[in-house]
Amino acid sequence: MPLLQIDGGGFTLDGQPFRLLSGGMHYFRTHPEQWADRLRKARLMGLNTVETYVPWNLHQPRPDSFSLDGGLDLPRFLDLAAAEGLHVLLRPGPYICAEWEGGGLPSWLLAEPDIRLRSRDPRFLAAVDDYFDRLLTPLQPYLASRGGPVLAVQVENEYGAYGDDTAYLEHIAASLRRSGADVPLFTCDQPADLERGALPGVLATANFGSRSGDGLAALRAHQPKGPLMCTEFWIGWFDRWGTHHVVRDPGHAARELDELLSTGASVNFYMFHGGTNFGFTNGANDKHTYRPTVTSYDYDSPLDEAGDPTEKFTAFRDVIAKYASVPDASVPPPGPKLARRTVSLTESAALLPQAAVFGTAVEAHRPLTMEELEQDFGFVLYETSLPLKGSALLEIEQVRDRAQVFVDGQPVGVLERENHEHALAFTVPRAGSTLTVLVENQGRVNYGTGIHDRKGLLGKVLLDGAELAGWTSRPLPLSDLEGLPFTPAAAAPVGPAFHRGVFDVTDPADTFLHLDGWTKGNAWVNGFALGRYWSRGPQRSLYVPAPVLRPGTNEVVVLELHAAHRARTAELRPTPDLGPTEE
Structure with missing residues (x-):
């Protein structure tokens, strides 16, 4: 050269x-x-x-x-x-x-x-x-x-x-x-x-x-x-x-x-x-x-x-072509796409009971950040015991970036960094109830001084004004889904859960996974992480590259953080939906 x-x-x-x-x-x-x-x-x-x-x-x-x-x-x-x-x-x-x-x-x-x-x-x-x-x-x-x-x-x-x-x-x-x-x-x-x-x-x-x-x-x-x-x-x-x-x-x-x-x-x-x-x-x-x-x-x-x-x-x-020579060739045609099909996700595995599959809990006085846990991407699962029953106010100094809060496994609310949310009120059913906080790293800041963007729960966590201590912090990088015990389920589990389905392909080609009716989470095809979906849009489909697929049986796994599609189905379509444009 x-x-x-x-x-x-x-x-x-x-x-x-x-x-x-x-x-x-x-x-x-x-x-x-x-x-x-x-x-x-x-x-x-x-x-x-x-x-x-x-x-x-x-x-x-x-x-x-x-x-x-x-x-x-x-x-x-x-x-x-x-x-x-x-x-x-x-x-x-x-x-x-x-x-x-x-x-x-x-x-x-x-x-x-x-x-x-x-x-x-x-x-x-x-x-x-x-x-x-x-x-x-x-x-x-x-x-x-x-x-x-x-x-x-x-x-x-x-x-x-x-x-x-x-x-x-x-x-x-x-x-x-x-x-x-x-x-x-x-x-x-x-x-x-x-x-x-x-x-x-x-x-x-x-x-x-x-x-x-x-x-x-x-x-x-x-x-x-x-x-x-x-x-x-x-x-x-x-x-x-x-x-x-x-x-x-x-x-x-x-x-x-x-x-x-x-x-x-x-x-x-x-x-x-x-x-x-x-x-x-x-x-x-x-x-x-x-x-x-x-x-x-x-x-x-x-x-x-x-x-x-x-x-x-x-x-x-x-x-x-006005300023340089261009190849004398026609515009390449669109690549082949899979025909439209519906995939039933018939097996499920609840996330919270299976958290140990993904990481080991670390004990500490306070919640540990992702960086302290040597974790790059994914989620952290925090747990501690609540000392008293009755009405309670939870205050978290910094949520990085989205926290789903559970008491004894039941969802009680969500705190979002994007909305500057720090406090949540709920009722504790008994002394010694388990407080669980699932925190999603939604992406570290990539521009400006905000690049010093540590993830997880930062600063103090208070319950009715008193600092909560005695935490476990469990990294959930979700880099490998092997080991998840999927079982057939007539109804979707309560809380965050993985849902699995299979479909057959003769000739692999590009396709787009549409998750209409699902709320928020992540999706994988044959273990390849496609990315995040969220019903708030604008994006409403996930690109599935042809090389991810294989002739024969293929697997879709969806981690739904909230409410699964009532029928627990997803669609593969030949076209994307990136959302409405500004008029």
Whole structure:
């Protein structure tokens, strides 16, 4: 692969003028057996480059553990990009935002009670240095300087929206260099944050989704010479629970792209293919009110969540063709889908009585946080005894993020961080009754100072003004459902429960799991965690990638936290429902 060069006039590649026509595709949001398909479609739209973040929290789930295999096989993804003739922009963080859980920062950092993330805190910098060494050492053959597809590497991510410590950015850049990143480095920031987030001697780029002329003018004012590039050209947006599905008119987005490319600038679409926040990986925002992101990361992209071209694919390819050669090929057709079918979930297993299947209870004076339990995702189950019977007022200093409260196994209420709820009144039937609190981590905050987002019950827990002590804290990561004793059940159990059903497939194909009539929870197909569902919407279906299915019998498991569908059925349909759009 030729080397990317940066000079006063712009980008050159192998000595020739070069424009980056790139699109975002996060390998960790796409099933690995579908990477090649998505990359081929990027080339067919006219792109010459793909961009991806790297999620530190998935690759290094514990300080002494690092993975580059399975769905995290980044070397394989880079090989497939190269085989398709695509260059790569690599954005390893350490912080990535991306509407991803914790902005990609591993939860174990927060086990340090006073750590300062994205700063020169020596504990944070030591962890970053170790991460870069583990990540980039095996990736060195994939750098363009060694014949690989990676043209450039990003330093941090929109740091100007968070801080203004140039020495911190210098450390990140030096750490990348020490770990072998000898290709060009770059930063990205929104136009108003360029001064705070830039690093002298490193290419600055800008992020925006409209008014390209203004954004590029701000970039040129900050950086009088060199290439102009929009690293995040926002052609869609993400959704959060409780609002509408965000879309952007394809014609309007195409006109904005035309304006951008007419200046000679380079571009990276955010996103070309958004993908899915599988499992528990969605992030959240907290600008005085906590707002978790939905499971789908469709992003209203040129390729939808299932990898099918949308109107934007054609509209953008037509614009790109005005400025660069595009492959002489028709727009790829939608992929095959399963025919519609209903799945009966005939077996059940109550969660609370089976909690020991998932984790060991830890005794302590107070409730322990997820981070203290060395837990990344999922739920924590807290229990203690109530000293007196009668009317009681429970007060919890901080709920992170959603607590279901039970007394002797019976539900008595819910406290939601999103609604700033801290207190709940109920009646205790007897002295010595068991108080059970099931807390869901709905996604660590991924933007702003709220990234210091510890999960569980934080602070004091009071009953009628007196602090409750003598707790057990049981981690429920739900990373493996093996061992659950499912039994046929005529009626759904009271309280949170898993429900299981099977269906047959002849030829596996993409499908969407619809859970109409269910309330809130998570779903798995053949042990693969699809993500969260919630009746509040907007999202009302979960994407099931074809590679998750197998010929013959397949299994669906639904964890319903509240009220199961009366008939305990789910539907597989060939089309998604991402919710109503704003009129």
